[in-house]
Amino acid sequence: MESKEEKEEKRVNVNRHFFFDSGCYNKEWVSLTNEPQKLNSLICCLCNEITNNAMELQCGEHDNGERVYLIGEECLQRYLKQSSGKCPIEQHYHCEFSKNKVVRQLVSDLMVICPRQFDLNKHFRPTKPGESEEREKQSNSKYGCNFKGKMKDIQDHLDKSCNLTYIEQVISSEIQSHLNVVNQQLKQLQDTNQHLLSQLQTETTLQIVLSLFLQ
Structure with missing residues (x-):
């Protein structure tokens, strides 16, 4: 029998598959319900997705006030571990960073559809002309989820109210x-x-x- 910790780890890993493969949020998914201009200032400069738990680099070597370097927390930690602590911008040591609470709040308030429905729509994406309507009917009738809400509510939706099974x-x-x-x-x-x-x-x-x- 799986322990509570093993079940939690499996749940987190499955949810990560749906909408933040790199640690950040899938830009294609988020773009379905948000204007591109609104998302441009929320992009992770490492993976080019929407930052999850945004961190801002504050190294003196490139702190010229002209550009803010945002990176998702998991992306940054993974990079620093793989690069022996070197900054991802100029490859110097002693990389300095802090939480960007403003960006975190903006991302938290983004409106999104159910990530499982997003993956299912991709799964039923037509491969031939004329298949679009039929595949959409299959997707909606068998596995449909009409959820649309804020990013901060996604985890609660997936855990408690989503009527879709995992895409896997x-x-x-x-x-x-x-x-x-x-x-x-x-x-x-x-x-x-x-x-x-x-x-x-x-x-x-x-x-x-x-x-x-x-x-």
């Missing part, structure tokens, strides 16, 4: 169903092949017996 479970179920059909067809072919081999052996035996009888 949906895809896994479809793959498993397809594999079951393939396995069934394979077994039928194997059975047919075995039957044909048995028939061939019987006919060969009869031919040998008949040949001996006629000698």
Whole structure:
């Protein structure tokens, strides 16, 4: 049985898959309900997504007041660990940074749709002309979620009120169903092949017996 900590870690990892692969929020997802101009000042300068827990670099080496360098907290921590503490802007040591509370609040108040619905829409994205309407009907009827709310409410929605299953479970179920059909067809072919081999052996035996009888 999974411990409480293991369940929590799995939940966090699954939710990360939906909308912040790099630690920051998926810009394509957020752009569906927000004007691009509104998002330009919220971009992480490392991953080019929407900053999650925005940090502002304050190193004296590039603190000229002309540009604010924003980085998502997880992106920054990962980068500093991989670069032995070097600043991502000018590669100097002793990188200085602090929380940018203003940007964090702006991101927290962004309106977004359910990230699971976003992933499902991508999953049902048409590959041929004319498929769009049919795939949209499939997506909405089987897995639809009409949630639209603030970023800060997303986690509560996913944990308590979202009626969608995880996209991994949906895809896994479809793959498993397809594999079951393939396995069934394979077994039928194997059975047919075995039957044909048995028939061939019987006919060969009869031919040998008949040949001996006629000698």
